[in-house]
Amino acid sequence: VSDSEVGSEKHPGLKNSELGASAPTVGIQESKLKRTFSFTRNALTGSRMNRRKSRAKDVDSLKNPMIINDMDNLEAKQNKKNFLRPTLNKIINKVVQKVSNLGLQNNKNLCSSYVYGGRRPNAMSLSSSDLRVPPVRPGNFPGDKVPGVIGLRNHGNTCFINAVLQCLSHTDILAEYFVLDQYKADLSKRNKINSKKHGTKGEVTQHLALLLKSIWSCQYDPEISNKFKLIVDKYGSQFRGNNQHDAQEFLLWLLDKVHEDLNTATKKKYKAIKNSFGRPDDVVAAETLANHVRQNDSFVLAVFQAQFRSSLTCPRCQRQSNTFDPFLCVSVPVPQDQLRPVFVTVLYTSQQPRQVKLGLSLPAHAEIRDLKEQLAQDTGISEQHMLITEIDDLGFQRTFSDNQPLNMIKETDPIYCIELPQLKEATQDTGEYILLVWVNILIVDDQCARFSSPYTMQVCRETSYVDVEKLILKEMCWSVADGVLESDTEDMPGQIKMRIASPGCLSSYLDPTLEHPLYDESVDNAIALCDTTSAPPHLKLVLEWDLQAKTSMVVDDADHIEEHSSVKQLKQNAEMGGSVTLEECFQLYTKEEVLGAEDAWHCPNCNLKQEVIKKLGLWSLPDILVIHLKRFRQPPAKNHNRSTIKLTTLVDFPSVGFDMTPHLCGGGGGGPSLWWKHNNHSNNPLQHNTYDLYAVCNHHGQNLHTGHYTAYCRNPYNGQWYCFDDTTVTAVNEGELVTSAAYILFYQRRGLLSPSTSSSASSTSEHWASRLIPPPASNQPSVEAEEQFKRNSRQYATAPTGQKRTHCIEVPAEVPRSVANSPMQERRTSEIVTFGAPMDLTESIV
Numbered sequence: 001v002s003d004s005e006v007g008s009e010k011h012p013g014l015k016n017s018e019l020g021a022s023a024p025t026v027g028i029q030e031s032k033l034k035r036t037f038s039f040t041r042n043a044l045t046g047s048r049m050n051r052r053k054s055r056a057k058d059v060d061s062l063k064n065p066m067i068i069n070d071m072d073n074l075e076a077k078q079n080k081k082n083f084l085r086p087t088l089n090k091i092i093n094k095v096v097q098k099v100s101n102l103g104l105q106n107n108k109n110l111c112s113s114y115v116y117g118g119r120r121p122n123a124m125s126l127s128s129s130d131l132r133v134p135p136v137r138p139g140n141f142p143g144d145k146v147p148g149v150i151g152l153r154n155h156g157n158t159c160f161i162n163a164v165l166q167c168l169s170h171t172d173i174l175a176e177y178f179v180l181d182q183y184k185a186d187l188s189k190r191n192k193i194n195s196k197k198h199g200t201k202g203e204v205t206q207h208l209a210l211l212l213k214s215i216w217s218c219q220y221d222p223e224i225s226n227k228f229k230l231i232v233d234k235y236g237s238q239f240r241g242n243n244q245h246d247a248q249e250f251l252l253w254l255l256d257k258v259h260e261d262l263n264t265a266t267k268k269k270y271k272a273i274k275n276s277f278g279r280p281d282d283v284v285a286a287e288t289l290a291n292h293v294r295q296n297d298s299f300v301l302a303v304f305q306a307q308f309r310s311s312l313t314c315p316r317c318q319r320q321s322n323t324f325d326p327f328l329c330v331s332v333p334v335p336q337d338q339l340r341p342v343f344v345t346v347l348y349t350s351q352q353p354r355q356v357k358l359g360l361s362l363p364a365h366a367e368i369r370d371l372k373e374q375l376a377q378d379t380g381i382s383e384q385h386m387l388i389t390e391i392d393d394l395g396f397q398r399t400f401s402d403n404q405p406l407n408m409i410k411e412t413d414p415i416y417c418i419e420l421p422q423l424k425e426a427t428q429d430t431g432e433y434i435l436l437v438w439v440n441i442l443i444v445d446d447q448c449a450r451f452s453s454p455y456t457m458q459v460c461r462e463t464s465y466v467d468v469e470k471l472i473l474k475e476m477c478w479s480v481a482d483g484v485l486e487s488d489t490e491d492m493p494g495q496i497k498m499r500i501a502s503p504g505c506l507s508s509y510l511d512p513t514l515e516h517p518l519y520d521e522s523v524d525n526a527i528a529l530c531d532t533t534s535a536p537p538h539l540k541l542v543l544e545w546d547l548q549a550k551t552s553m554v555v556d557d558a559d560h561i562e563e564h565s566s567v568k569q570l571k572q573n574a575e576m577g578g579s580v581t582l583e584e585c586f587q588l589y590t591k592e593e594v595l596g597a598e599d600a601w602h603c604p605n606c607n608l609k610q611e612v613i614k615k616l617g618l619w620s621l622p623d624i625l626v627i628h629l630k631r632f633r634q635p636p637a638k639n640h641n642r643s644t645i646k647l648t649t650l651v652d653f654p655s656v657g658f659d660m661t662p663h664l665c666g667g668g669g670g671g672p673s674l675w676w677k678h679n680n681h682s683n684n685p686l687q688h689n690t691y692d693l694y695a696v697c698n699h700h701g702q703n704l705h706t707g708h709y710t711a712y713c714r715n716p717y718n719g720q721w722y723c724f725d726d727t728t729v730t731a732v733n734e735g736e737l738v739t740s741a742a743y744i745l746f747y748q749r750r751g752l753l754s755p756s757t758s759s760s761a762s763s764t765s766e767h768w769a770s771r772l773i774p775p776p777a778s779n780q781p782s783v784e785a786e787e788q789f790k791r792n793s794r795q796y797a798t799a800p801t802g803q804k805r806t807h808c809i810e811v812p813a814e815v816p817r818s819v820a821n822s823p824m825q826e827r828r829t830s831e832i833v834t835f836g837a838p839m840d841l842t843e844s845i846v
Contacts, residue, residue, distance in 0.1 A: 145218045147717045147769040148175070151727035152215075153222035155229050156242035159726055162225075163709035164251045166724040167695035167746050169215050170713040171624055176768050177299055178209040179216045186262040186299060199260030200235045207231045208258060217772055244705050247697050248329065248628045248744055255328055259300040267294035281309070281322055285619055288324040296326075304328045306622040309665050313613040314603040321601075324619055329744075331628040332585040334647050340364050341411055341570045342371060344388075345561055346379055347418045347454055353562045355453055359570035362406060365633075365645060368534070369402035375417050387418040387437065387535040393450050395439050395542045396501045401534045407645045408702060420536050421458055431462045434518055434527070435538035438472070438498075440557075442545050451550075451557035452479050456538075461519055465512040469496055472543070479556045497544040502526035510541075579650035582745075585629065586663045590617050617665030623752050625660070625691055627653075627745040632704045644704040650740045655693040658747060664689065691747035698741040712737050717767050 148169055152162040169175055177183055187202050207228045214220040233240045236253055271291050273284075285307060305326050312321045339361040346356050360374050372383045390397040392414050400408070409415055418437060426432040437456045441448045457475050459468065473480050498510040500522055508522040517523075523539060530537045550557070592615045595601065600609040629651055632644040694714045701707015711724045712732060723732045 146715060146720075147216050147218065147767075147772065148715050149722055149729055150215050150218060150220045151724060151729045152220070152225050154726040155222075155226050157244050158225075158229055159709040160245050160247040160250055161229065161232065161239075162726055163697045163711040163724065164247050164254065165211065165225075166711040166713050167251075167697055167744070168254075169212055170695050170715060171303075171746065171748070172694075172716040173303060173623070173748075173752060175212055175216060175716075178212045179772070180768065181209075183209060183262060183299065186264055189264045190262055193264065193266055199263070200231070200257055202261050203231050204235060204254070204257045205261040208254070216769055244707065246632075246704055247699065247709050248331075251626070251697075251744065252328060255300050255304060259296070259298045262298040262300065263296060265293065265295050265297035270295065281324075281619075284322060285309070285324045289326075292326055301326070301328075303624050304622050304626065306618070306620040309617050309619040311615045311617070311665075312601050313615070314601075314606060314610050315613060316608070316610060317603065317605045319603065319605045321604075329626040329628050330589070330618070331630050332582075332589040333630050334649050334651060335580045335584055335588055336364055336647050336649055340366075340406070341573075342406065342409060342415070343411060343567060343570070344371070344375065344415045344417050346375065346381070347416055347456070348379075348381075349419045349421050349456060353560065355559075355561045357561050357563045357567055359564065359566035359568075361570065364407070364647075366406040367402065368400045368404045368406060371406060372402065372417075379417075381417070381419045385420045385422070385536065387416075387420055387538065389416055389418065390414060391416050391439060391450075391454060394448060395441055395450060396540050399531075399535075401531045405645055410648075410702070416454065418454060418456055420456060420538060423458060423536060430460050432460070433458050434461050434523075435536060436472075436541060437538055438541035438543050440476075440543045440545060440554075442547065442550055442557075444547050448544075451559070452476070452554070453559050453561075459518070462516050463518060464515060465510060465517050468498070468510070468518070472496075473553070476554075480553050481555050484553045495549050499542040499544060500526050501540040501542045502529055579652055582627070582651055582653040582658070583662075585651060590615065590663060590665070615665075618660070618663055619665060621660055621664070621689060621749070623749045625747040625749070627747065629743055629745070631699070631743060646699075646702050646704070648740045650738070651742060652738055653693070653742065653745055655734055655737060657750075658691045658693070659689060660691060661689040688749070688751070690750045692750055693737070693745065693747055695746035696737055696742050697744035697746075698739065699743040700741050709743075710741075717769050 152165060154162065183205065187205060190199075191202065211220075211224050211228050214224050232254075235257060236250075239245055239250065239253075271294070273287060273291060289307065305328055307324050308327050308330075310323050310325065313319070340363075342360045342362055344358050344360065346358060348354055348356075358375075358378060360371070360378070362370055362374060368388055369383075372386050372388065375381065375386065376383050388400045390399075390413055398408075420435055420437070423435060424430075424433045435456065435458050437454065439450055439454050440452050441450055455472070455475050457471065459471055463471070470485075473484055477485065500508040500510070502525075508526075510517040510523075511520060514520060518539075526539055527537045545554075592613050595612055595614055599611075601612040602608070603610050603612070631647045631649075633647065634644060694716070696712040698710045698712065699707055700710065712721060713724060714721050721732045721734055721737065723730045
């Protein structure tokens, strides 16, 4: 039964005989009081009429424990006009009379609706007979359940969605807005005053609300997030499929779609703004804001949005032209060093020592060809004879081409520069030659480990398998026993397995039964796959030794590498200046820049085009401040490979007491954002621009379209920090938050802290989540649901971790408190009166 229908509904706690077989229920008439934003108001300031309307709100509480049906029938919502008939008062009086005769206990602590700018949505007028409902004590969650602490299933590279959803779920004011169904008033008004030409017709918003409810009620089921992904695919074509995407792009897309669904602005067109040149900033900013609010008015913008100022200064007359624009997220650049360290082990063909590890400093946007140029200068090896490859304990991994970006290589990657000998010309007597590069692997009980150093040589392709073995042992003469080279191996062919280590030939071995195994088709395929523009054609081999063969022939299995002094010096330099602060990022963001001639600006005062000075600054601040660290950069135009470059610089950011006052420009920094004009902030002016961290979205990997996303979130219910890695949830300390993987930072204004996070004296019972009916102690999905999900859902695309995956984790014994008291309790006015069993989310999935 929707909020706008008249029908029969059973009381969850009473028998049918007590209510009567035909006891009607009354729909709720939408209030016509005008509102501006969807904000809470102090409950003590409510009028007598508002209290009367809040009692009427409990009619809905009698219908359902928490959620009636999150996917309301859209056709039923269109029939609200049927309520405005003359017999409405008679129906109301009859219902009130029947319910009053039940003799329910008096409860003065009635449910008060969330206040939106002076209006209580979905309120109706009652007769003089007040409706009474029994008092209900707040539910306590079992010891193994924490509201909001649940992992989300990965539906095929959806870790970027999961990380963003966890950060939004721990945005306390946003979670309360959706979990307690306060968004429905805005959604209903949006559908009423607009023709649904924009947005998603409420689908994204309703599925987001359903997912947040399942998280905060500890009743999450993978099918809920799977359906949310389908809705994202429906309205966001760029997110379809199983590819990895940018978490910041998805965050802005999601907030924009929810804003469109909840946008209650009635104006369609912008007003023309006067020229801002020479006018006061306060006036221009206010006009721009008012003009924007004409078309954009939603809870999302009220929480996340503020204004920044863009200034153009004429270098001749010093006059300024300022423009003001809204923002949902501040994207700050990450300062970077001009040079980055690279460590390479050089393998010589005829020089001692054979292996030398070098430390090189190269530009941050360099390519592999730049690395080879630097190595050629330092080693004397020709670039045409270099093979740049990665060799770890398991053998060959990546082989790099000249046009690949250098940022693909981490400082800890085992990179080798192998000098390849000059290939001999083919003759009629000897035939064609081939270059061999190999490593040695010991295999014992399916376990393998590399030993000794890599080797290289050239050999005639007509050589037999046994002769190839002899030539390999001869090249390894410094490692093998003295009598091995003189022994006769004619009767023991194939005692060393030679695996071809090339893409497409992972399981191919040289056949010892062939007369000329180097002419085999698998060898030709491996050579054809070589990038001849980066290295000469060659064949990579992995020699697999068993324990008996290695013990009898190899006497020295050490990998002797001499470390050059440049390695130690480069490591020391990296340790001294390897991190920056968030303050430095904002200083770079607000730094002045001179625009070139191609971006010249026409100064109205000078009547000339000038190469002006541009500067960005924050004019106002939102209550939820989202800071995006711009770690991904496009490479220079000269690069042939256009993949993004990730900056792994460690950004040190504060977790509490981040003062944004120094980063505000002009007169816009004296208080909260204009978007929160009607909101109740702290009376302490020093807290207006002070923020505390509550979530961090992390990106692990080297590329924008690869890697993995996780999230650190501070649970507002108990104040504990958790790490969310898809379905894996683990408790973390506050000191573990600052890492080089931090990508998006979520801060909230200190005056907005909820009671449960304000002081150590607070109790979790004061948090709005404590009024939810707790789930049973065991909340694992059913076997049928898990089997259904495995059949229908996508497979994991990210590598699973070794940690145990869980849905809800235990409450920590002690929770550190580090934040001062907050007036958040004064802003919480809605009380949910619930009956019956825990909320059933299964019927809400469409």
